[in-house]
Amino acid sequence: MNTPPSGAPRRATISDVAREAGTGKTSISRYLNGELSVLSPQLRARIEAAIERLDYQPNQMARGLKRGRNRLIGMLVADLTNPYSVEVLQGVEAACHALGYMPLICHAANEVDMERRFLQLLTTYRVEGVIVNALGVSEETLRPVGGGGIPAVLVDRSVEGLVADMVGLDNEAAVTVATRHLVERGFDRVWFVVQPFERVSSRRLREAAFHRALTQYPQVNGRTVVVELGDADELAQTLTALDAEIDAAIANRETSGETSEDAATLPRVALFAANGPVALALARHLNQRHGADWQKRVALLSIDDPEWAELAGITTIRQPTYDIGYRAVEFLHERIDGAQASARDCLLPGELIERASTAR
Amino acid sequence: MNTPPSGAPRRATISDVAREAGTGKTSISRYLNGELSVLSPQLRARIEAAIERLDYQPNQMARGLKRGRNRLIGMLVADLTNPYSVEVLQGVEAACHALGYMPLICHAANEVDMERRFLQLLTTYRVEGVIVNALGVSEETLRPVGGGGIPAVLVDRSVEGLVADMVGLDNEAAVTVATRHLVERGFDRVWFVVQPFERVSSRRLREAAFHRALTQYPQVNGRTVVVELGDADELAQTLTALDAEIDAAIANRETSGETSEDAATLPRVALFAANGPVALALARHLNQRHGADWQKRVALLSIDDPEWAELAGITTIRQPTYDIGYRAVEFLHERIDGAQASARDCLLPGELIERASTAR
DNA sequence: TTGTATGCGTTATCAC
DNA sequence: GTGATAACGCATACAA
Numbered sequence: 001m002n003t004p005p006s007g008a009p010r011r012a013t014i015s016d017v018a019r020e021a022g023t024g025k026t027s028i029s030r031y032l033n034g035e036l037s038v039l040s041p042q043l044r045a046r047i048e049a050a051i052e053r054l055d056y057q058p059n060q061m062a063r064g065l066k067r068g069r070n071r072l073i074g075m076l077v078a079d080l081t082n083p084y085s086v087e088v089l090q091g092v093e094a095a096c097h098a099l100g101y102m103p104l105i106c107h108a109a110n111e112v113d114m115e116r117r118f119l120q121l122l123t124t125y126r127v128e129g130v131i132v133n134a135l136g137v138s139e140e141t142l143r144p145v146g147g148g149g150i151p152a153v154l155v156d157r158s159v160e161g162l163v164a165d166m167v168g169l170d171n172e173a174a175v176t177v178a179t180r181h182l183v184e185r186g187f188d189r190v191w192f193v194v195q196p197f198e199r200v201s202s203r204r205l206r207e208a209a210f211h212r213a214l215t216q217y218p219q220v221n222g223r224t225v226v227v228e229l230g231d232a233d234e235l236a237q238t239l240t241a242l243d244a245e246i247d248a249a250i251a252n253r254e255t256s257g258e259t260s261e262d263a264a265t266l267p268r269v270a271l272f273a274a275n276g277p278v279a280l281a282l283a284r285h286l287n288q289r290h291g292a293d294w295q296k297r298v299a300l301l302s303i304d305d306p307e308w309a310e311l312a313g314i315t316t317i318r319q320p321t322y323d324i325g326y327r328a329v330e331f332l333h334e335r336i337d338g339a340q341a342s343a344r345d346c347l348l349p350g351e352l353i354e355r356a357s358t359a360r
Numbered sequence: 361m362n363t364p365p366s367g368a369p370r371r372a373t374i375s376d377v378a379r380e381a382g383t384g385k386t387s388i389s390r391y392l393n394g395e396l397s398v399l400s401p402q403l404r405a406r407i408e409a410a411i412e413r414l415d416y417q418p419n420q421m422a423r424g425l426k427r428g429r430n431r432l433i434g435m436l437v438a439d440l441t442n443p444y445s446v447e448v449l450q451g452v453e454a455a456c457h458a459l460g461y462m463p464l465i466c467h468a469a470n471e472v473d474m475e476r477r478f479l480q481l482l483t484t485y486r487v488e489g490v491i492v493n494a495l496g497v498s499e500e501t502l503r504p505v506g507g508g509g510i511p512a513v514l515v516d517r518s519v520e521g522l523v524a525d526m527v528g529l530d531n532e533a534a535v536t537v538a539t540r541h542l543v544e545r546g547f548d549r550v551w552f553v554v555q556p557f558e559r560v561s562s563r564r565l566r567e568a569a570f571h572r573a574l575t576q577y578p579q580v581n582g583r584t585v586v587v588e589l590g591d592a593d594e595l596a597q598t599l600t601a602l603d604a605e606i607d608a609a610i611a612n613r614e615t616s617g618e619t620s621e622d623a624a625t626l627p628r629v630a631l632f633a634a635n636g637p638v639a640l641a642l643a644r645h646l647n648q649r650h651g652a653d654w655q656k657r658v659a660l661l662s663i664d665d666p667e668w669a670e671l672a673g674i675t676t677i678r679q680p681t682y683d684i685g686y687r688a689v690e691f692l693h694e695r696i697d698g699a700q701a702s703a704r705d706c707l708l709p710g711e712l713i714e715r716a717s718t719a720r
Numbered sequence: 721t722t723g724t725a726t727g728c729g730t731t732a733t734c735a736c
Numbered sequence: 737g738t739g740a741t742a743a744c745g746c747a748t749a750c751a752a
Binding site for chain 1: 366418420430446450464480481484485509510672697
Binding site for chain 3: 374385393423424425426
């Protein structure tokens with residue numbers, strides 16, 4: 001259990017190089033840290049040769065231990081199967097590269113236990129900061145970070161009781177634009193479909209913004225539908241019920257004088273998915289029950305713009321995911337360097353992508 | 361640049377705990393490493409209290425430095441936007457958890473430079489081993505690993521000139537099953553669509569297996585189409601040309617006596633996508649040019665089973681992704697522990713998922 | 721310009 | 737049972 005790994009041969013150390021070059025460790029260290037000016041050309045050449053011969057690579061762990069900083073930052077991702085997360089990650093990686101950090105990517109896979117465990121792990125590895133796309137359960141599991149602990153930046157959602165910078169979508173603006181779009185397209189029943197939202201700030205914000213936006217359009221019938229994506233049975237049940245209501249809405253239209261053909265080809269019901277995973281669940285279910293023609297029954301709009309949305313012709317609000325990740329690292333960088341401003345929120349604008357799913 | 365981070369307060373060290381508990385560092389270390397039996401109950405209690413009071417957490421870096429092993433393994437992923445990679449990752453994470461490793465996830469984002477850079481970085485962090493889903497360019501960039509370097513396990517594809525374990529799909533069997541499926545469904549023109557495959561072993565194997573399988577069915581017209589997903593213009597051009605050929609095939613059928621309606625509703629041309637990204641590109645392009653009805657023109661089958669495949673009704677070969685990741689870590693674990701068997705290949709079977717895209 | 725000595729936080733060796 | 741003390745690989749204050 002505690003024996004050194006036998007798989008790989010021992011690597012050369014700074015002492016080996018010093019010996020090989022016939023000098024002291026200090027000069028090697030200087031060479032490594034770019035203090036070239038203080039080295040005589042000959043010594044420098046000998047060191048270069050020794051390093052080459054021994055294929056020496058400085059041990060970052062030892063380096064970090066000595067320096068008190070290891071240039072490591074943690075990136076805690078709630079769910080990598082969500083394209084949103086991967087896109088944010090790309091921004092994070094780019095910024096890390098630019099700023100000289102190495103991101104330690106941890107995937108909680110929607111498990112609270114994992115989240116806690118990784119946070120703990122990151123702490124023991126002494127990362128200089130963390131970017132966390134939290135599951136959003138309780139601040140308790142996030143205790144080690146933020147405020148008194150290690151610098152942290154939240155992504156997409158804030159966590160109650162935890163003071164830290166946050167960067168994410170301008171939900172208010174995004175939802176307002178999306179809602180107006182649906183109303184202008186003539187949908188007069190708009191159902192906002194969202195996962196349980198009490199504990200996840202971004203969902204809560206979107207839901208609230210939706211109802212606020214609707215006050216502008218008294219002729220529109222709007223409501224919130226909560227779906228739980230985790231439980232397949234419950235999900236199927238909810239979606240089936242939702243589907244029945246769409247039926248009823250269509251029937252209602254028919255009895256109010258429209259021809260059934262109008263009702264079939266001109267849906268008046270629109271589903272507003274609070275995020276990509278919800279949209280995918282909705283689309284899969286509708287597709288399964290009604291075939292490829294389901295878009296004639298009901299419109300769909302989603303926040304998040306995954307690759308399949310174009311394929312399926314879904315209107316979306318695209319988030320500036322790359323920028324979100326990039327900004328998050330920049331914020332964290334400032335914190336690590338000791339900036340002491342109070343917690344900031346950085347809200348980035350979304351972009352409406354109109355596609356067939358909300359055309360009439 | 362080299363000053364300690366000012367963002368977070370200094371953490372307690374083992375010496376702090378020793379002082380707080382009024383004892384020596386050795387006892388603390390013993391406590392941490394579970395050598396409880398050699399500690400008197402009182403000392404043990406004092407240590408426990410001190411740790412609690414100081415919120416002490418051992419520094420893994422220092423630990424690794426001293427022990428000569430840090431329980432870190434690198435996971436180098438070629439492309440996280442490919443759901444395949446994320447699924448493999450889940451298996452890797454699970455196995456790491458079970459075996460007590462911490463995976464350092466590195467995302468090359470299809471950039472050779474990144475691949476090389478991360479490999480270098482992982483080396484300097486002294487990971488005990490690496491799992492690499494290589495870009496497949498040259499063995500040169502992978503020099504530090506495998507054979508003489510640190511233990512490595514390849515995923516999905518092997519790299520010429522690099523001796524290391526490999527775990528991936530049984531491409532031969534998978535392609536054979538898929539091809540037979542298409543032929544049995546009555547498609548007599550089957551076009552295998554693949555990215556440039558010379559340098560990527562899994563693609564090469566699939567392409568070869570396809571032609572080998574076709575020798576069983578002389579009545580079927582099969583060929584390989586190469587598409588380059590990276591370059592949008594070139595891709596559009598290739599797909600447009602491909603599309604024109606489908607037109608020609610349909611026209612050809614019409615002149616051979618079938619009614620045009622038959623030709624429209626009963627496609628005889630099938631596209632066999634070598635992987636998920638290719639399938640998505642094909643579907644997007646066809647959808648864009650012919651609308652949601654494109655499946656009446658041409659059939660589609662793909663290796664890889666991303667979430668959207670069910671939504672779009674695409675027949676696929678699902679890879680045992682989770683198992684691939686899990687096995688890879690198990691292999692690596694054996695290597696790290698010093699097992700010296702020669703390089704092994706582990707080929708796991710795929711599963712045919714029949715959907716509407718290949719029905720008639 | 722170059723080298724020596726000390727310490728980062730931990731574990732291992734050896735005394736007591 | 738318990739506790740000094742010496743490494744681990746590196747960086748740095750200081751000396752030469």
